[in-house]
Amino acid sequence: MIIASALGIIGYPIGHSISPRFQQAALNHRSIDAEYRAYAVHPDAVGEFVASLRAEGVLGSNVTVPHKETVMPFLDEIDEWAAEAGAVNTIVNRNGRLTGYNTDGYGFLRALRESGGLEPAGKRALILGAGGAARGVAQALIRAGVGRLDIANRTLARAERLAELATARGIPAAARPLASGGLSAAAASAELIVNCTALGMTHGPDETASPLTAEQIPAAALVYDLVYNPLLTPLLRAAERAGAATLGGIAMLVYQGAASFELWLERPAPAAVMMDAALAAMRARQAESG
Ligand SMILES: NC(=O)c1ccc[n+]([C@@H]2O[C@H](COP(=O)([O-])OP(=O)(O)OC[C@H]3O[C@@H](n4cnc5c(N)ncnc54)[C@H](OP(=O)(O)O)[C@@H]3O)[C@@H](O)[C@H]2O)c1
Incomplete structure (x- = not known):
């Protein structure tokens, strides 16, 4: 003791x-x-x-x-x-x-590998959001050797700064505005989609909103929502409708x-x-x- x-x-x-x-x-x-x-x-x-x-x-x-x-x-x-x-x-x-x-980056990667069953090395990933959590996720994915990184955010300049972290390490990356044609194209080819916005969070900016519709989510992707309250978020519901694998933030x-x-x-x-x-x-x- x-x-x-x-x-x-x-x-x-x-x-x-x-x-x-x-x-x-x-x-x-x-x-x-x-x-x-x-x-x-x-x-x-x-x-x-x-x-x-x-x-x-x-x-x-x-x-x-x-x-x-x-x-x-x-x-x-x-x-x-x-x-x-x-x-x-x-x-x-x-x-x-x-x-x-x-320890956020470590926690993100361990959950991705152990609970999501996905090894990010060489994969095409789309990060939604560019705040503090998104920065930790981008850092973790870069360290894990992600193959390509797209970052979509309401404030484009913040997404551009995160994309630069990846390109500085030789990883192809692009920044896109949230809710744009470019976002749909990036989502369509993504193997991993990670929501780091506060959308869908209880007591957040919009509890009922999902950053992507079911139609934008490919069935072969893993959709990982960092939001854990509620356990089943609007994005995870959309991903289930699309037939994609899902992982919540808990x-x-x-x-x-x-x-x-x-x-x-x-x-x-x-x-x-x-x-x-x-x-x-x-x-x-x-x-x-x-
Ligand atoms: N599972 C976990 O362990 C874990 C760990 C950390 C965080 N999280 C969750 O991750 C989320 C983000 O946390 P954070 O610390 O990164 O917060 P943050 O630094 O405040 O960033 C918030 C992000 O959400 C976007 N956003 C906020 N309101 C929006 C709206 N109405 N429409 C579109 N985008 C909007 C912001 O876009 P702008 O840049 O345009 O403002 C920014 O990208 C939270 O829900 C948090 O609970 C979970």
Whole structure:
């Protein structure tokens, strides 16, 4: 048994996060005497909060929107993935010294391979969206040796910046406006389609919207929606109608959390236990909202 220690997730707001549910389930399963809590930290108080993570007994923290970039100047060290992503989702306290990691790309790839059954090397991929999550996904796909990358976004300039990341590494890439003929052409030839927009997300900009129609989705593609609330999004419904394979965002959420757990505790995370707890939390939340 490890001595009582503290972990948590910081965001603003933070009430939506199910990380406390599946991280605590993992700690309990491994008989680790630690508590994982959610902390709503105002942007003005981020530096003060990060400083508090240096205390003895604090193992570290997860970081979510809107603090993934703003925590960085308060850390002693940033690992390579986080530096490239320009964002930190995990902080580890080692004897008062804080290191920032980003496990989102790892979680994305592990879910793609293990839950989606798709190896991205050499594949034609279409990313919808160009925000923080899309940047992590693009980085992960580039590292995994994707064959071609198309990026469609409402704000074209952001998609162009992501496409440049790929072309700089010799991977053919193009940026397209969301809702355009070019998007339909890119979708038609894609083997992997990843939604990184907030469309279809509960309490998001448009809960009922899908970035692609069923007619735009090829039956041979895997459609991977990073949105996990609801579990079955409008895009995944469209993909099912098209006869395509589907993967929701909950597996990525759990695997990025499993990687964080392993960084803090230096032991294997019980990923299946975490997945069960995450699904139970989502189903309870959906039942509550009717
Ligand atoms: N499964 C997971 O583990 C995981 C991890 C991270 C994120 N996510 C999910 O991924 C989504 C994006 O997160 P993020 O952190 O990248 O957010 P973000 O940085 O705010 O980016 C939001 C993206 O959605 C687009 N968008 C927003 N409203 C739109 C609208 N009305 N019409 C068309 N496009 C719109 C934005 O386009 P513009 O550039 O034009 O504004 C941008 O591409 C969220 O739903 C989040 O929950 C899931």
